[in-house]
Amino acid sequence: MEENTIKVGDFIIVQRQGYTKLHKLKAHGTLSIGSFNVEMDNVVGEKYSDTFQMKNCPANKRLFTLEKVDEVPSAKSVTIEKSGVDNRNITDDGQSQNLTTEQIDKLKSEELNSNNIVEKLITNSKTFNSKTEYSQEKYIKKKEKKYFEYVQIRHPTIRLLATMFYRQDPAKTLGIRIDDLSQIITYSNIQSQGTHLLYDSGTSGLVPAALLNQIGRDTTAHLIHIHPGNECQKSALVAMKFPQEQLDRCVNVNLYSVLRCFYQNKDSFSDEPVSKKMKIDEEAGPKKAGWQKDNERACRLLETGVDSLIITAKEHPVTIVDELVKFLNGGRYLVVFSLSREPLQELYNHLKEKLDFIYIRIVNNFMRNYQVLPERTHPEVNMTTGGYILTAFKLVS
Known part of the structure; x- marks a missing residue:
């Protein structure tokens, strides 16, 4: 509760x-x-x-x-006395409304009620009765939306966050829509066990939050979240309010730092239990910085290989894939998202030259919303095609 x-x-x-x-x-x-x-x-x-x-x-x-x-309460329907034939004689000169801005603000301050305000705006409009019936409906809907006085408090979910980020600014999440996100999770086969590797260079924490949410609570799976900067973007991660044990199974590390740690200390990683090894290391010398502990923890997970590799990058993906795909176990999928087709086409050709990848595909989801109204059913005007997703299956060596 x-x-x-x-x-x-x-x-x-x-x-x-x-x-x-x-x-x-x-x-x-x-x-x-x-x-x-x-x-x-x-x-x-x-x-x-x-x-x-x-x-x-x-x-x-x-x-x-x-x-x-x-x-x-249901919106009170406004009675439309008469409508015009067309809008050709209506000019938008800013003089059609008798109520001034101060009077409208006074209405809001006296008693905020969208139905009453809309009725007064219609009554004091010089051109409302001259508009066509369709224009009148649009006018009423627009004003009701502007003065609507009810809000609902909702718990953050991945769907709500993805839709909200995309509506505010698609660039904040690399243009990933909710349908793209669902395809990424499906193709990468995220499960509640194993180790999953993500390289993310700017989705406001949406992709790591979605993967961690899919992994679930009280499971054995781990997520290695690799990012290019000093700090990872985690707005969506923080908003989701995951329990601490779930957050502890997400290791956030810098790309260059973790690779340097892996190759320089490769011989020191063993099959010794992680908790015991960490305890011995802590007793042996001075305490290490948090980022160093995260790097070592990530390296131990990478040593055993990962069960999925997901890349959502602003950068060209070929070099990143070459560096990270060696950690991907055989019989697992590589998933790369890009807003443009061309980088993925180059990656497609690059993977074709390798002998250990098959079933390489580039897909594009074109989900389009429709307005469904009597005699006015059509696709929404302002829509994008979404991004492109490359998937490839790594053979067992």
């Missing part, structure tokens, strides 16, 4: 209609949701998935507070 209770310090997703925002809950903190500055104290101690209504704060007209509600 505690996991379903909202606490200070938690990462939460605030959803207002189709808009979602990741927020770290702080004591006496506020959050900007569109044009609303909202006080978040009232959500502490409540349950995830609860719905709250934004209410005016009496002490500060520019601040809103949240009040828990059992359900969102």
Whole structure:
């Protein structure tokens, strides 16, 4: 039950209609949701998935507070008296609305109610009755969305985070969409046992979070998360709030540092139990830095080979694959994601020259959302084709 209770310090997703925002809950903190500055104290101690209504704060007209509600009342339908034939005589000169900005802000501060505000905007519009029925519906929908006063507090999930990051800025996650992410997990055959190797150079922690989530709690599997910088990107990892034992099975190491450690100290790795060896090393000399311990731990895991290799890189993947694929056990898959086809084509040709890879493929998922309305069913206009995924099967040597 505690996991379903909202606490200070938690990462939460605030959803207002189709808009979602990741927020770290702080004591006496506020959050900007569109044009609303909202006080978040009232959500502490409540349950995830609860719905709250934004209410005016009496002490500060520019601040809103949240009040828990059992359900969102259905939107009151606005009666359209008449509609125009076309919009050719309507000009957007900024003079069609009789209400001023100050009067609209006063409506919001007096009593925030999207239905009432939309009705007053329609009543005071000079051109609303001249618009076509379709334009009137769009106008009402747009205004209801702008002044909608209900929010839902949701627990972060991989699907929510992937959708939110992609909507905000696809570059933050290398352009990985939710369908790309599901294909990466499927092709790499992530399981709750074994060791899985990931090279990630900039997905805001989305891919390692997804793989760690797939590995699951209280399992024996490990994830080696290799990154190019001094610190890995882990926004999504932190937001998911994994238990400590699950986080401990994710080893974050720098690419160059861990390879240097592996090749320089290769002879020192043995089949001796890790916990015993670490204890002996700690007693033998001064304490090592955390990154050094992580490197040694990763090297011991790499010594036995990995059961999957996933690469999501901004860089050209050929060199990275050459350095890491030697750790991949036979009978396992290599999965490489790129937003562009050309780097994967070069990698395809490169792997074709090797004798230990077969079934090399490049796939592209083109998932497209559709708007389904009477006489207005069509694909969404602003869509991308997603990225490209190369998969290859390594033969048993």
